[in-house]
Amino acid sequence: MCHGTKPIHxxxxxxxGTGKSRVINMLQQLVSNDSTELLxxxxxxxxxxxxxxxxxxxxxTFSLPAYQLSMASPLTTGPCxxxx
Numbered sequence: 911m912c913h914g915t916k917p918i919h920x921x922x923x924x925x926x927g928t929g930k931s932r933v934i935n936m937l938q939q940l941v942s943n944d945s946t947e948l949l950x951x952x953x954x955x956x957x958x959x960x961x962x963x964x965x966x967x968x969x970x971t972f973s974l975p976a977y978q979l980s981m982a983s984p985l986t987t988g989p990c991x992x993x994x
Contacts, residue, residue, distance in 0.1 A: 934963045951971060953965050
């Protein structure tokens, strides 16, 4: 954040081939040319997409463990069964 301003959270979604990566790359250029004080974090759900937008995966950005589906344990009954 810069000078007490609120951060901008942006999700770009759409079908393949609609220009999402171009929009993200253009926004990165606009922000980086406008100010060097702003931090831009670009994250994507897969490594291929992260590479195409010069970002990182969501797991890497938030330091989440990346498990394969077969390695993940299911939620058990109790107070922690819902993700909120």
